[in-house]
Amino acid sequence: MTTTPDSRGDVEIERELIEQLAQLARRFIASLQAQGRLVETGGAEALKRLQDQDEAQRGLPETDQPAADVTEAVAGPKPPTPALRGAIAPPGTGLDAPPASDTAASVPQPAVVPVAEQIPAIRPAAARTTSTEEQGAADWTPAQARTAAVAAKLRAENEGRLETTHITWDHERVVIHIHALSLDHWEYWLTAIGAALDAPTHRAGWAQTAAGRIDAVDVHLTAYQVPHLLDEAAEAAGEPFFLGGRVYDLARGQVDRHGQMWSCLGRRQEDGMPLLTLCGTSGPPYPLTSIVTANGPLSDVETQTAAASSPDAEDIR
Secondary structure (H helix, E strand, C coil): CCCCHHHHHHHHHHHHHHHHHHHHHHHHHHHHHHCCCCCCCCHHHHHHHHHHHHHHHHCCCCCCHHHHCHHHHHHCCCCCCCCCCCCCCCCCCCCCCCCHHHHCCCCCCCCCCCHHHHCCCCCCCCCCCCCCCCCCHHHCCHHHHHHHHHHHHHHHHCCCCCCEEEEEEECCEEEEEEECCCHHHHHHHHHHCCCCCCCCCEEECCEEEEEEEECCEEEEEEEECHHHHHHHHHHHCCCEEEECCEEEECCCCEECCCCCEEEEEEEECCCCCEEEEECCCCCCCEEHHHHHHHHCCCEEHHHHHHHHHCCCCCCCC
């Protein structure tokens, strides 16, 4: 078949159109990638949403278009797409639009919203609630100031004691926690907090609690491992008796703070309180609680002997 000049011209026009369409497609894809609008998965759906948005904006009145274009203005205006002579473009893609020079005067320019105005103001978080000890001294009541002074004194006097866990205060009381390694630690703190020698203490699981008073300030002591230590002392005693958080072995002589020795001959009051007699005298027996409160604390003879044989011994810390 012989190719006529008209057929050759049609072939060349068709080839030119194909090349122009390919160039247009590459530029269009590059433009979408630059604007972040090209998605690999679901790209057709993304283009469909863009077409619907573009058509919806075209249908708005001129007075509403600036507000509708705010989002697009922040992301940046779309680059103009050149129109191809003789090419048929699908509606809504922007390829069928007239040259920019013909429509620039009629299309309203979108208002650019500054980025700073788009960021919501950040308000500071509410101040953290602090305990009474963390508040300023200017806000303390006289009772709180007295409590703070007692806590500071106890910290300073017992800074090096290893059994001390913490010493704090809140409102009008001081709170002390220790992890006792021996009953010496427990008895030391009973004296330090001003607990009465016959005041009851309470067992709470692995801890023993006691209450004292220093300079009109309540002091609460929690001592861990003390119940176990007290049980061991009671098992080792020949005739144990528990009073004021201490275990007294009535089978041994008890020495008071004046160095006098008291012994129990097995007699008790009706309420079960043991009666002790001062050794070397013919005086009447006295209840253990009266001897402890008047001449205490008491310690058994073996403890006194051990202390006398080690004059350089210090408190376990």
